[in-house]
Amino acid sequence: MRERKNIFNNIDWTLVILYLVMVLLGWVSIYAAVYNEDYKNIFDISQSYGKQMIWIASSIFLALVIILTDARFFSTFAYAIYGFTIFLLLVVLAIGSEVSGSKSWFQIGSFGIQPAEFAKFATNLALARFFSAQHINIKDIRTRLLPLAIMGIPALLILLQNDTGSALVYSSFVLVLYRMGLSGNYLLAGALVVVIALSTLMVGIVYVMILLILMAGVLFFFMKRNRRNIINLIAILILGIGFTYSVEYAVGNFLGEHQKTRINVLLGKQIDLKGAGYNVNQSKIAIGSGGFSGKGFLNGTQTKYNFVPEQSTDFIFCTVGEEWGFLGSLVVISLFMTLLARIIMLAERQRSDFSRMYGYGVAAILFFHFMINIGMTIGLVPVIGIPLPFFSYGGSSLWAFTILLFIFIKQDANRNALL
């Protein structure tokens, strides 16, 4: 009894309350998104909001179970859990059912389970476990390759399921690696790669190359002109030019027609409001028409009358934007910012490397989902179908995010006991 009380005392209630607020806001938004005069009851389980209620209740139950589980269970069985989800990912490839082009579902009755969602926290567990081992040296080649493999295997399997969005989530672990001592240059290089790739597609390869050469020239003028630096500069320049070529080549040769149009639409090179641009355009219209304070609860027209596709899952933010306006958007973004900052702050106060790395992983995964999901609804990133954590409709994702977060909350509550 006393011990249990202690556990609840040690829990970071800020995170729990943030979690509950977001989940409830998500539920209400789903209700508003698919609201139907004939089924006004938010508890009606024949409707997606009724189902979501069940998912929420079961998620809270899961959270409770995690809180009551021994904290060491997760670090001890990290690899086992990871191994099990890899197994599930393999199985789903073999016998899973296909939903909208992705072969990523186990169909059990009317409910579907998506192993890819659970692979995220499992991978995070495994990574944290790896980094919590003694004598980790990030400069060692083996230490670098193993975590790449831990992230790469589920990412690859998910890619094979044709679920590019979920696979991309694994790139978010770069933040964990950064915290582990990976040079900030990699982050910069990563950002640079994205910028170069986008600008190549947007303004054309010739201009980007001229710009790169100019920049190299300026650098050459100001830097210490020793042999090493000059070689590095030339190497980077050649790499950069080579990269622009490969981007151009890849887009030209590897991407499917619809992916090309998606990218072109995003970049503003192509206007196609009926085809690829439709979703984004309708989504922007829905959010934009919300104005400063929104149209009011259940008064959204764009989401409700199905102008916005997937309005309860990937485009749930449209409902927030349309019905609650800029104020609602501000609240949701602030909630996420607070949650993410709070997780990072708590992660830093962990004594065990496992908990800390795990915390960074949680923040990284949530942040990636937040960035891609909301970014796509407002037309800043391409349409990549991944859910908005805690808001989007869906049992697997809600369970997975709950487990992801509450393992961290449990670790945090236990931070003193572990030493």
Add this chain to the structure above:
Amino acid sequence: MANRTLASRKQTVIAIFLVIGFIYLVRLFYIQVIDKSYTLSANNNVLRYVTQYPARGLIYDRNGKLLVYNEAVYDLMVLPRQVKEIDTAEFCRLLEITIEGFIERMEKARSYSKYKPSLFEKQISKETYGYLEEKMYRFPGFFVQPRTIRFYPKPMGAHLFGYVGEVTQGVIDKKPYYKSGDYIGISGIEKSYEEVLRGVKGMKIKMVDVHNREVGSFQEGRFDSAAIMGQDIYLSIDAELQEYGELLMQGKMGSVVAIEPSSGEILAFLSSPAYDPNLLVGRVRGKNFKLLSEDPVKPLLNRAMAGTYPPGSTFKMVNDLVGLQEGTLDLNTRYTCQGKGSSPIRCTHDHQSPLDVYVAINQSCNPFHWQVFRTFITNGGHGGIRNNFVSWRNHVMSLGFGHKLGTDLQFELSGNIPSAETFDAIYGKGHWNAMTIRSLSIGQGEILVTPLQLANYAAVMANRGNYIVPHVVKSVGEKGKKSSEFKKVVPSINPAHFEVAVEGMRQVATLGTARWYQIDSVTMCGKTGTAENPHGDDHSLFMAFAPADNPRIAIAVVIENAGFGSTWALPIASLMIEKYITGKVKRKDVEEKMLTTKLY
């Protein structure tokens, strides 16, 4: 040491989060608060402006009998911008149109506007509407607009009511109230009372979902405007008299106009051959209109106002009235008549000679009226033949001839009373005299009148020297509420002189050319006319009013190419008078003959 440096990386990580969050907030602020175009797009997405067409006002007769009402029909509208790939073949099959027809309609709609609805197929049947409504979600961009069309319980009054049709671009340009596909009164009462009958269109703003299905009204209908029903109209027409007249005129070409003299209210207004007004309604209108307009007997021509005829002998009292007014004729004036041997105009009747004005009227003596006309034109005392003629013309026109009467119906013709200038042009100034224009003395020559003017002339006689502008609408909105005042016109002839003309007309019916068709209980005053027609057989004319004292009805009947006025126009007029005043017709033999005879 290393750990401490790495711990500071949390700030970088949090900074990355915050930067992205901030960028997103700026973006959201821009699209939600600054850029208003999204609100507009949202409205375009979801709002459909559905025009609410008010039902046109109903039309009743003077006794409150319903003559014109509305039936619901459905127009299929198209919003070209929203039309996506649809199963054209099935759509065409549902509508019973060809693929070519589909393409043609779509092109027409697109050329009008991509963003505004235009008419795709008008007045689809209730059955088609039923099928279509179920499948509407499969045809985005199409929707159905309820409308009403006219329906006439009795197939009569076609020329009176006129018809309603789609508004033309010319009208849209001039009157912004009308939009493409709207209906407008094109002729008859529908045209002249268009603004009363049409009501005011309303607008309902409905919300549609992505499948083009209506899902409710916008903001609980806060911005909707209800259509205001057209106002009902009560005509001065007596439906029974009108119907009876149309029956009598079947098979005859011509017109009947009856007026209540004391009020100027038109009791019956018909042109023959007529057509069932239901033919010019709805989808069949185009086809029937073509048929009717190509018909050689011109059923679309409204002969009551747009048919002009020489008045013939009915005009003779006009010359008498001018003579009496100007003093060139009095009750003691006698002229001789040599019957068929008269010159320059022979007489067609056998009667005493010399004769006075009463006998001259009741026997319709040509030589007498020539003398009356000649005397005034030659010695009228206005300073020469030409001036006398100008004075004569002014008198004639004051009786309602030679100009539009200004009724509340459209497309009235003026008829013609020739001017001095006309004769100057024909014969040269100073080279014409009474002899040159002698035909005018007996209502022939250049004189042309409409049946309406002839009936009005009968009303002037009935009123002994004045008339109220004839009109067909008694009240608008509710029964008994006077719509507008119609002007009382007093001709330039003293009322006393009318007593002479009226007495002559009374004798026409008792002693003269109309004595064969007396009505037992009613004293009728009238005048026959057999108008020479340069294009064919003589027209048969009759104008009359009854009873002689406190007249209730003034009537003119014109039957084209039917010969003597007393053979056709007179009996029809007398039957209608009998019908109107006594409520029933006793002379079944006359009625039978008139109903069954076909004259063309």
